[in-house]
Amino acid sequence: MKHKQVNLSKNQQIVLETIRKAKKPLKAYSILSSVKKKGINAPPQVYRALEKLVELGVIHKIESKNAFVDCKNSECETSKATAFSICKKCQKITEIMNSKLSTYLTNFQDNTGMKYEKYNLEFYGLCKRCKL
Amino acid sequence: MKHKQVNLSKNQQIVLETIRKAKKPLKAYSILSSVKKKGINAPPQVYRALEKLVELGVIHKIESKNAFVDCKNSECETSKATAFSICKKCQKITEIMNSKLSTYLTNFQDNTGMKYEKYNLEFYGLCKRCKL
DNA sequence: ATAACGCTTGTTATAATATAACATTATAAT
DNA sequence: ATTATAATGTTATATTATAACAAGCGTTAT
Known part of the structure; x- marks a missing residue:
């Protein structure tokens, strides 16, 4: 890290x-x-x-x-695969580092024959603190 | 649809x-x-x-x-879960409708205890035509 | 019915985000 | 050293988005 x-x-x-x-x-x-x-x-x-x-x-x-x-994630080479969580209330944004997720998305294939080189995922919700 | x-x-x-x-x-x-x-x-x-x-x-x-x-996807209720593919060359954008993907992401939990209510995912790459 | 409310409208002005275009200088590669 | 590539500084402008206010319409609660 x-x-x-x-x-x-x-x-x-x-x-x-x-x-x-x-x-x-x-x-x-x-x-x-x-x-x-x-x-x-x-x-x-x-x-x-x-x-x-x-x-x-x-x-x-x-x-x-x-x-x-x-970028706090030494694994995301040249920003090809990024994922964040964004708290709707306090606006806190955290980079998600989860190898299962990145593997899943990097290998994801839809049915259109498109080859993905890069993705960006943004989750919205309430963080631990704001959920209380 | x-x-x-x-x-x-x-x-x-x-x-x-x-x-x-x-x-x-x-x-x-x-x-x-x-x-x-x-x-x-x-x-x-x-x-x-x-x-x-x-x-x-x-x-x-x-x-x-x-x-x-x-939105061409009757399943994405009130835009809580969206995914797109974007061709870097021709800029063609397609909504991805893949129930495995949406299930996976809707249920995704990271280790911060955050509860996600919504996500947006954008893939970039080359579409079938532009790949040739 | 009318007052109160929520929602949509119309309007002007301006804020916030981002790039074009051009002249110049620094750095790296051969 | 010469050339190519990348970075700089600058002015102006394009693009994206919102604030703030006045007014209208339809519902419904009294």
Whole structure:
């Protein structure tokens, strides 16, 4: 469960550090305002870094929230297979690391003959705390 | 595999018909421009209809595309369990109707004690045609 | 019947998210 | 060193989505 190491550019490092320090998924413009003091001034700089970090699999995008989290799962290579749980109440988002699930989905085949290379799964519900 | 019947308001009907006629997922502003001739003039009117239709489960949102498709699956009650395949090349999007998959995911439990009420799964790959 | 309610509508304005396009600079590969 | 690739900085703009408010319609409870 270690962070991956890759060669990152300056802006990519800054954005990644910001995401890693956060306790929750960050939105692009929230990242932007955090990194203004480090010399990143404009949206494209953030979006470009995010795009690359997603490609590398060191962060993931929570599609239904337009937010980004760092990948805590050393097994999900280059973000091909991602699964999250999202609490509808407190918005807590957790990456699901379950090898049975990922095996099941990676091998899933429907009847259309399509070959899947990648998936993203988002569960919604109430987390342990909010369920009480 | 029949369309669901529900009591819909005028704008909801108009938006739903537009989505049903389309051969592919539509974006909100594309819907807006289609329905201007029917007297719908502004984004909130479209977004409100979309929100309601999603709640009712007669359409689904493809989160990674910000696009909407009508539900062709009489089994996915009020959009609690949705799965799609998305072709990376031609962008063709298909709703996956596979009872094993939906049973598996509906019953999925991780180790955090979270109770899931809903999920959305999006597969990416190459469709039969584009694979050639 | 009418008041109260819930829901939908219409409208203007604006917030939030994301990319295009272009000029420049840094890094890596041969 | 030369070339190719990737990253940067910048301005402007496109795209997606919501806030806030006024008004109308249909139900139903009194």
